[in-house]
Amino acid sequence: MRVDLAAADRRALVSATVLTDAVATILEACDVLAGDARLAADCLVEADLRGVESHGVSNLLAVYVQGIRDRHINPRPDVRVVRERPGSATLDGDGGLGGVVAVGAMDLAIDKAREVGVGVVVVNNSRHLGMAAYHAMRALDHGMIGVCSTACGPRVLPTFGAEPRLGTNPIAVAAPAGRRDAFVFDAATTTVAMNKIRLAQRDGTTLPGGVIADARGIPIMTPTEVPDGFQMLHLGATYDLGSHKGYGLAAAVDILGTVLSGSRLLGEVGTGFNNHTLIAMDIEAFTDLAGFEASMDRYLDWLNECAPAPGEERVLYAGQPEAEIRTVRSVEGIPVRLEVLDELEALGREVGAEVELTMSAGA
Amino acid sequence: MRVDLAAADRRALVSATVLTDAVATILEACDVLAGDARLAADCLVEADLRGVESHGVSNLLAVYVQGIRDRHINPRPDVRVVRERPGSATLDGDGGLGGVVAVGAMDLAIDKAREVGVGVVVVNNSRHLGMAAYHAMRALDHGMIGVCSTACGPRVLPTFGAEPRLGTNPIAVAAPAGRRDAFVFDAATTTVAMNKIRLAQRDGTTLPGGVIADARGIPIMTPTEVPDGFQMLHLGATYDLGSHKGYGLAAAVDILGTVLSGSRLLGEVGTGFNNHTLIAMDIEAFTDLAGFEASMDRYLDWLNECAPAPGEERVLYAGQPEAEIRTVRSVEGIPVRLEVLDELEALGREVGAEVELTMSAGA
Numbered sequence: 001m002r003v004d005l006a007a008a009d010r011r012a013l014v015s016a017t018v019l020t021d022a023v024a025t026i027l028e029a030c031d032v033l034a035g036d037a038r039l040a041a042d043c044l045v046e047a048d049l050r051g052v053e054s055h056g057v058s059n060l061l062a063v064y065v066q067g068i069r070d071r072h073i074n075p076r077p078d079v080r081v082v083r084e085r086p087g088s089a090t091l092d093g094d095g096g097l098g099g100v101v102a103v104g105a106m107d108l109a110i111d112k113a114r115e116v117g118v119g120v121v122v123v124n125n126s127r128h129l130g131m132a133a134y135h136a137m138r139a140l141d142h143g144m145i146g147v148c149s150t151a152c153g154p155r156v157l158p159t160f161g162a163e164p165r166l167g168t169n170p171i172a173v174a175a176p177a178g179r180r181d182a183f184v185f186d187a188a189t190t191t192v193a194m195n196k197i198r199l200a201q202r203d204g205t206t207l208p209g210g211v212i213a214d215a216r217g218i219p220i221m222t223p224t225e226v227p228d229g230f231q232m233l234h235l236g237a238t239y240d241l242g243s244h245k246g247y248g249l250a251a252a253v254d255i256l257g258t259v260l261s262g263s264r265l266l267g268e269v270g271t272g273f274n275n276h277t278l279i280a281m282d283i284e285a286f287t288d289l290a291g292f293e294a295s296m297d298r299y300l301d302w303l304n305e306c307a308p309a310p311g312e313e314r315v316l317y318a319g320q321p322e323a324e325i326r327t328v329r330s331v332e333g334i335p336v337r338l339e340v341l342d343e344l345e346a347l348g349r350e351v352g353a354e355v356e357l358t359m360s361a362g363a
Numbered sequence: 364m365r366v367d368l369a370a371a372d373r374r375a376l377v378s379a380t381v382l383t384d385a386v387a388t389i390l391e392a393c394d395v396l397a398g399d400a401r402l403a404a405d406c407l408v409e410a411d412l413r414g415v416e417s418h419g420v421s422n423l424l425a426v427y428v429q430g431i432r433d434r435h436i437n438p439r440p441d442v443r444v445v446r447e448r449p450g451s452a453t454l455d456g457d458g459g460l461g462g463v464v465a466v467g468a469m470d471l472a473i474d475k476a477r478e479v480g481v482g483v484v485v486v487n488n489s490r491h492l493g494m495a496a497y498h499a500m501r502a503l504d505h506g507m508i509g510v511c512s513t514a515c516g517p518r519v520l521p522t523f524g525a526e527p528r529l530g531t532n533p534i535a536v537a538a539p540a541g542r543r544d545a546f547v548f549d550a551a552t553t554t555v556a557m558n559k560i561r562l563a564q565r566d567g568t569t570l571p572g573g574v575i576a577d578a579r580g581i582p583i584m585t586p587t588e589v590p591d592g593f594q595m596l597h598l599g600a601t602y603d604l605g606s607h608k609g610y611g612l613a614a615a616v617d618i619l620g621t622v623l624s625g626s627r628l629l630g631e632v633g634t635g636f637n638n639h640t641l642i643a644m645d646i647e648a649f650t651d652l653a654g655f656e657a658s659m660d661r662y663l664d665w666l667n668e669c670a671p672a673p674g675e676e677r678v679l680y681a682g683q684p685e686a687e688i689r690t691v692r693s694v695e696g697i698p699v700r701l702e703v704l705d706e707l708e709a710l711g712r713e714v715g716a717e718v719e720l721t722m723s724a725g726a
Contacts, residue, residue: 087450088480088648102454110419117451118483122649145623158666160675165666171669173615183618185611207605210573217672235598235605238573241554242598246605248548248681249612251666252536255546258507259658260540262650267665282539286485287625300628303521303528303614309580312523318611 012341013333014357020045022344022355024059027097028354030068031075036100040064043099043130044162047333048169051325052186052196055131056339064097064128065199070271072129073097075165082124082262087116087298090261092275095128102129104277106138106146107155113144117285120358122256123276124263131171133186133319139174139280143289146174147279151257153271156190156232159244162217164231167266168194169253173321176283177295184319189250203227210237253277268326375704376696383408385707385718386420388462392716393431394438401547403427406493411697415549416689418568419492422702425710427460434665435635436490437462440710442467445625450479453624455491461513465639467490469501469509472643476507478649480648483621486639487626495535496549497684502537502643503545506652510642514620516634519553519595522607525580525600527594530629531557532616537682539646541656543663547682552613554596564589573600585713616640636702682717 005278029036048056067073076094081089089108093101105121112119130137132148139146152167172186191211200207209221215229219238235246257275258266266273283289306315329335341357348355386404391397411419420543444452452471456464468484475482490497495511502509515530544706554574558621563570572584578592582601598609620638621629629636647651669678692698704720711718 007583056712064433065595083649085480086478086644086649087475087482088700112450115449116479117448118481119450121645145619151461157672158669158678158680160671161669161678162672163669165669165678171612173611175615175620177616183614185615187605187608187611189608191599210600210604214674217670234606236554237573237604238571241573241600241604242609243551244551244596244681245552246608248536248550249534250547251681252538252548252663255536255538255659256508256644257654259662260649262658263653265658265662265665280482281619281623282448283623284685285448286446286453291625295625295628296618299617299622299628302628306521306524307527307580307666309520309576310521311581315521315524315528317521318614319608320491325364339693355725 003303006320009337010338010360012338014341016045016049016330017058017265018357019048019334019336022357024349026061026065026331026344026348029171029348029351030065032068032097033076035344037096038096039103040130040181043103043134045130045133045334048336048354049326049329050131050133050322051329052131052322054193057344058336060128060130061193062333065347066350067127067272077101084244085118087112091119091121091123093123095125095127098127098129098274098276099134099324101126102135102148102150102278103138103157103228105276106135106278106280108142110139110142113280113282115286116140117282121278122261123278124258126260126274127272127276129276129296130171132185133174134179135278136174136186137184138170139177141177141285142280145176145281145283146172147277148172149277151255151259151275153266153269153273154193154233156250157213157217159234159247159284160241165267166247166250168232171249171253174298176293177296177300181323182295182319183296183300183317184322186318189235189246189253191235191237191246195233197226197230197232200232210241217219226299236248276321371562374698375700375701377704378696379408379412379693382411382420382699384696385711385720386424388716388718389424389707389714391434392711392714393428395431395460396439399460399578402466403460403462406466406497408697409420410494410495411699411700412689412692413494413496413685414687414692417548417556417693419708421699422558423491423493425706428710428714430490430635437533438463442650450475450481450483450485452700454484454486456486457657458488458490461490461492461637461639462497465498465511465641466501469498469511469641469643470641470643473502473505473507473601474676476643476648477505477646478643482643484641485624486641487621487624489637489639490635492636492639494549495533496537498545498641499535499537499549500545500547503539506539506646508539508644508646509535510698511535512616512620512640513568514629514638516555516629516632518637519597519613520576520580522602522610523595528630529597529610532613534616536614538659539656540659540663543660544686545682546663546680547685552598554598554600554609557595560589560593560595564593564716573604667693
């Protein structure tokens with residue numbers, strides 16, 4: 001671990017292993033079983049490795065710990081199979097950490113896909129599952145395509161609406177390639193992530209037109225500071241630009257995760273509840289895996305070979321920038337603000353776990 | 364059938380039955396088997412019934428007939444199961460009419476879902492399948508959720524790109540409700556449909572900013588007439604507004620339909636080839652169907668009850684406006700321009716089919 005003093009806000013480069021151990025130790029101290037704590041930690045640290053800080057340790061661990069303390073998150077859930085067929089299942093997540101519950105659900109979907117070609121598992125009564133891509137990617141090592149979506153509480157305006165009705169409801173799709181990094185799509189069904197909006201609000205910077213609506217629900221179509229009471233918009237921003245498409249996709253995520261799993265509607269319960277959908281498709285059930293991987297390589301090459309528009313550098317595919325960041329960070333370590341390391345140590349002390357990060361970072 | 368003389372361009376109201384018979388007769392005269400011709404006709408007329416003229420008779424039948432004459436579309440395909448497991452299958456569409464091939468694929472997916480809870484069927488070597496929602500909706504009567512997507516030839520710029528790489532690649536999701544009309548989402552992964560752009564170009568009207576790019580691939584972000592060499596954009600329009608999300612979804616549709624089905628990449632073949640993905644999920648495999656339908660009713664009510672933003676009338680859900688139009692048109696008939704009726708009769712004469720529409724319309 002080494003400290004990068006050049007950075008504006010000082011950061012230490014922390015190895016994924018050290019960070020995972022620290023997070024797992026903290027979660028174990030919150031009564032999470034060792035194996036589950038390690039899974040949840042891996043889910044958070046994998047996000048940091050891939051440069052998706054919004055779903056990494058600094059942004060989510062304290063929330064999860066507080067959720068356990070508030071008894072909103074159950075550290076030792078009894079996840080039950082509510083209904084099952086060879087290719088499908090419904091699980092009751094029993095309020096467990098979503099990142100752990102979703103891993104179990106995806107593993108069940110993978111088992112089913114191995115048997116019958118495809119597995120679809122929906123989960124009610126779960127909690128925040130971290131980065132949706134993490135769960136979709138779990139299928140990759142099995143020669144499968146993975147899909148993960150999760151329904152969240154209402155925060156986004158439907159097209160023409162003035163009140164939040166849908167969650168940010170992300171969709172992730174992961175497909176393996178051969179020599180190329182896997183295709184890993186993961187996106188909320190909103191214009192941008194809430195994080196970007198909150199950051200602009202905090203820093204007083206300007207957002208492009210078409211990212212948010214004002215407090216009355218009218219999309220702001222010119223560059224704007226973030227007003228009080230701003231509202232989130234679905235991908236597309238306005239009807240003219242296709243926001244009914246983002247809205248419809250978000251509703252589909254809700255219908256699969258929430259209605260199909262037999263959950264109460266998320267608009268009828270408090271915030272912080274999540275319902276997941278996990279799908280695995282065994283590639284060999286459809287075509288030869290080797291042929292699929294070779295075809296994926298050609299496909300991803302062909303996307304990259306697209307001439308960039310004037311002023312742009314290159315055309316990427318989903319998951320490519322994250323894989324490039326991961327390659328660097330798995331060698332050099334994950335840059336973590338020293339302030340965050342302090343916070344993790346303080347969190348450890350609060351829950352009675354021994355976590356020393358700043359010392360080992362030499363700060 | 365009655366003629367509406369008040370309309371700017373004169374239209375006749377044609378019953379769905381009359382129109383379906385005419386289309387089926389024309390397709391049969393093109394060597395399509397009677398049952399297939401009726402299916403293909405139903406697929407087109409259902410789009411007209413739902414007000415989706417872009418995928419209806421006037422816009423597509425002549426294209427299909429020409430495709431058969433050019434031997435691009437095979438009127439009597441030998442659709443083969445290439446690979447199969449209890450929950451999955453890959454089909455070779457043998458160049459058949461996509462609307463017919465996709466029905467067979469969805470029916471297979473439905474059979475599989477009845478057995479194991481879910482069925483996923485991917486189809487290579489097929490052609491245009493009409494309105495994707497038609498195929499997703501086929502699951503509704505079986506108490507199932509249906510999904511249909513189709514990969515099309517490159518027409519849309521990837522984010523940051525100057526050359527078309529992805530198709531318009533629509534995604535449709537249909538879920539049944541109880542007393543409410545079904546949720547039926549169906550959208551291309553572009554900002555708007557090519558049709559709307561071509562219409563604006565023809566009429567010299569203005570498109571909003573964020574719908575198209577110029578010939579160099581730079582998104583036009585202010586209201587604009589449609590320039591020569593315009594390019595289509597993925598949902599989101601620009602990276603700042605999330606076009607990588609529309610792009611990623613389009614790629615996922617391609618990976619499922621094209622790569623997973625073992626097809627050649629659509630960028631490597633000529634235009635007019637399509638690869639489909641059909642998914643059916645048996646609701647009873649996950650939860651009680653009656654409970655699902657009641658929950659859907661509450662969910663759709665709750666979306667409709669959302670207060671509209673200032674200046675907007677009401678908040679709708681996907682499929683609702685189309686269902687409302689269908690209710691009217693299934694009683695009153697489908698408004699068809701007299702010119703289109705003439706064209707249909709001419710098309711009939713060309714292929715040696717007896718089709719009389721204008722006479723019966725009293726024009």
